[in-house]
Amino acid sequence: xxxxxxxxxxxxxxxxxxxxxxxxxxxxxxxxxxxxxxxxxxxxxxxxxxxxxxxxxxxxxxxxxxxxxxxxxxxxxxxxxxxxxxxxxxxxxxxxxxxxxxxxxxxxxxxxxxxxxxxxxxxxxxxxxxxxxxxxxxxxxxxxxxxxxxxxxxxxxxxxxxxxxxxxxxxxxxxxxxxxxxxxxxxxxxxxxxxxxxxxxxxxxxxxxxxxxxxxxxxxxxxxxxxxxxxxxxxxxxxxxxxxxxxxxxxxxxxxxxxxxxxxxxxxxxxxxxxxxxxxxxxxxxxxxxxxxxxxxxxxxxxxxxxxxxxxxxxxx
Ligand SMILES: [Zn+2]
Numbered sequence: 076x077x078x079x080x081x082x083x084x085x086x087x088x089x090x091x092x093x094x095x096x097x098x099x100x101x102x103x104x105x106x107x108x109x110x111x112x113x114x115x116x117x118x119x120x121x122x123x124x125x126x127x128x129x130x131x132x133x134x135x136x137x138x139x140x141x142x143x144x145x146x147x148x149x150x151x152x153x154x155x156x157x158x159x160x161x162x163x164x165x166x167x168x169x170x171x172x173x174x175x176x177x178x179x180x181x182x183x184x185x186x187x188x189x190x191x192x193x194x195x196x197x198x199x200x201x202x203x204x205x206x207x208x209x210x211x212x213x214x215x216x217x218x219x220x221x222x223x224x225x226x227x228x229x230x231x232x233x234x235x236x237x238x239x240x241x242x243x244x245x246x247x248x249x250x251x252x253x254x255x256x257x258x259x260x261x262x263x264x265x266x267x268x269x270x271x272x273x274x275x276x277x278x279x280x281x282x283x284x285x286x287x288x289x290x291x292x293x294x295x296x297x298x299x300x301x302x303x304x305x306x307x308x309x310x311x312x313x314x315x316x317x318x319x320x321x322x323x324x325x326x327x328x329x330x331x332x333x334x335x336x337x338x339x340x341x342x343x344x345x346x347x348x349x350x351x352x353x354x355x356x357x358x359x360x361x362x363x364x365x366x367x368x369x370x371x372x373x374x375x376x377x378x379x380x381x382x383x384x385x386x387x388x389x390x391x392x
Contacts, residue, residue, distance in 0.1 A: 230372030235381035
């Protein structure tokens with residue numbers, strides 16, 4: 076980051092994002108840290124390097140690390156302590172005058188909350204989780220102006236749908252298992268997808284289904300073919316993918332968008348239907364679906380409906 080800032084006389088945050096392949100949150104942390112160390116400063120909305128050299132204070136950082144490790148250890152000890160919980164915590168905060176509270180489970184010698192789970196409740200919870208459908212709004216802004224001369228995206232996807240949260244109880248678990256262990260998505264996921272998509276197809280006059288291609292595996296293509304058959308939609312290959320670094324290694328929007336934009340292309344001469352479903356297995360930054368949808372609409376589609384088996388993004392969409 077310092078090298079990049081030194082090469083330029085002032086950079087805005089978004090200009091830094093497009094030059095460094097690091098998560099935005101991390102970049103912001105580093106910026107704050109470097110500002111505290113006075114090796115950079117911030118004026119208006121730009122960041123500049125100062126003439127001061129950055130010195131790595133190894134001893135200080137190690138001491139801080141040790142303090143944090145001790146705190147973590149105390150938290151782990153708290154889980155297993157037989158002492159009064161309240162007293163234990165107050166002692167950790169350097170107050171040794173605390174007395175036993177008389178109210179916690181250790182003082183009372185009995186559990187306060189029931190640990191037994193009712194089977195019927197478990198089934199209810201399972202049903203609830205399986206009924207969760209994640210809807211994600213389409214991206215409307217490019218990270219910068221280099222794609223179409225402005226930041227507003229001209230062709231925007233329809234609202235997207237994901238069946239599950241990746242890896243979580245229920246369908247999310249199946250997606251993870253099938254992707255890495257079975258190389259084929261199971262019929263249970265197919266059935267649920269059919270159920271969720273039926274109505275969307277009817278309401279929006281969708282006639283065809285396409286998918287996000289992959290170089291490494293045919294798992295999405297295979298699923299999309301089966302899905303099209305079950306939904307009685309035309310199955311159509313519209314996109315091809317150039318070999319590129321996997322999207323999951325792109326750490327921020329500028330890189331994710333760029334990587335997707337330069338990886339996916341429309342197959343020459345393909346006739347793209349007006350209203351089309353776009354299938355992928357996992358949605359994270361949404362840039363792959365955004366870019367594929369954009370290119371489909373730039374080549375004849377009118378409405379693109381993204382659908383993914385699971386959503387793996389960490390933040391709310
Ligand atoms: Zn107590």
